[in-house]
Amino acid sequence: MKQLGSELKRRCYLKRQGIVPYAVAWEEQRSLLEDRLNNPERDDILIILQHPPVYTLGTGATEENLKFDPQASSIPLYRTERGGEVTYHCLGQLVGYPILNLRYYRCDLHWYLRQLETVLIRTLGEYGLSAEREAGLTGVWVKGVKVGAIGIKAKRWFTMHGFSLNVCPDLSGFSQIIPCGIRDRAVGSLQQFCPDITLSEVQQTLIRNFAEVFEVELYSDQ
Template structure:
């Protein structure tokens, strides 16, 4: 399928690629554990690419999850964007290989780590970053009717000038890892201790906060406190995370022209990810 969004034109792909999904969207996973899984999957995709003709290589895999509270720094990130002593951080702090500055991950934020053989798509990291943005933009529109936007010169997705999704990636032999983080029901207070992504003049937001703003615009008699009470309910938040799980998976299939052919969920996904020497690619 082929379409355009904003001023960026994305290439068209037919749905002839398949990938494996490890679906832990409703579980909180320690960052270093998910990091190790990604590295093993990268090795597996690289090995698969060497063993198959490019046309028959598996496209790769993805992990969808939430994290325990954690701060991460990009490879070249500066510590001046930390509002705390890096020796005594309020949450674990890791320096990673991805691009970008500091960000926060935590409960209520859906994190998607695609480990894809970009040679089967486009061996172009700028294209890949724009494609991940497109996944988020489509999910926001389809699930909540929110208009996600890009900002020229910056990476990520914004709504009404506030950043709702952060994106940072790395590639080894054109196999991607790291990925995107969408604030759905996340507590945003930990972002106050950092300069998110090194951008001083841009606020961070969540889908829940955007829905409250949307409700206030649509109903002049609405009250922010009352709307927050509604959107803070455990069942509402559980359902919203579930809807965005579907939204991200559906949008990624459309944008990348692939099918999540094999989906491992919950305990089965954990069991397979923990058998690092036997991680499967379809």
Template sequence: MGLNPHETTPRCEVYELGIVPYAEAWAWQKSLVQRHRDGPQPDRLLLVEHPGVYTLGQGSTLDHLKRPPEQLPYPLFRTERGGEVTHHCLGQLVGYPILNLKRHQTDLHWYLRQLEEVLILTLAEFGVMAVRQPGLTGVWVGHCKLAAIGIKVSRWITMHGLALNVCPDLRGFEAIVPCGITDKPVGSLAQFCPEVTVDIVRPVVVKHFAAVFGVVPTTENVALLDL
């Protein structure tokens, strides 16, 4: 879908894709980034859950794996995002914004803080007061990390994004040192709100993403991606 030059508030197409294998969602992101390079595109937000997987940042080593790669319980991918190793699994809501930051602010620190703000506002709706940790990226409750952020920005087009632990099985994190942080555990929203589900949290994330980035969200059919 093209851009409307007469729109005063930018539109953001939201795709609620359900459970998607990591490699498939990664390929979608790269295809959408290429579309931005080929010509004007609307901002997009892909929302998914992944079956169990581990991902490494572009410059990360294997030092934060507690087992050899072939002994990990789930597949391992090296990606172009920043940051160290992390884990995705069912019960974790993953958001991949494909944004043109020239429409927002061409400032990577600003973008990271905006993603954190989306998560902080989302958790606040469930009575959980999350904060930032100085010098670190992500969202925390005390010393417990509830959400991770890792991005890639090229020509001011974003990919990768955020992962909020809603109600996952956290045992998959035991095989790694998440984000290379040794002294702070990983937690989930379900530890504070036992009945919470990804389906409950997803629209709250969309609402706050739209407010923080100043966009109008439109829910789109996956077929419109035409990938």
């Protein structure tokens, strides 16, 4: 098992995908997970992308947190195998799907969730934003508004699904749900605090912090 802090870093393939429909990315994750269950020696993968507008529900999520009729909505809704309640993805939001073999890190899902939060917190810190965790909740907040969400799935210690960071999205889609089932917290974006921020620069910062927090060697074809 890889020890954190060791000189030998786990290799992780970085896959930048641009804009991908949710169903396409979801199927790819399932395929990559299945491949690694059958071939556990494969390198890890970090997929970074954006989704066109879409709502997703976690395994045990309730439709009571929807403010619209799913049968009449022009925006697709998917029930997935991740944890958590309903969330919204759209352009201007960076989404990361790490496909990791936690046996090389730590077989502890709570640790993994906190690591993902740390990636987002460090990223925001580089733009002068003091990001925080909220006791008993998963995600990242800045000045009381939630800017980062996390929902994961693990099978035999292989992960899928992941995190999202609101950089410069149109937040209106969140008004149609109770995001993550949290009624007393607003959803925000980095652009509210840093008006000149760009998606491309945040993506690079996020990728670098992911590599540092998980102590992996990222490589790609790009």
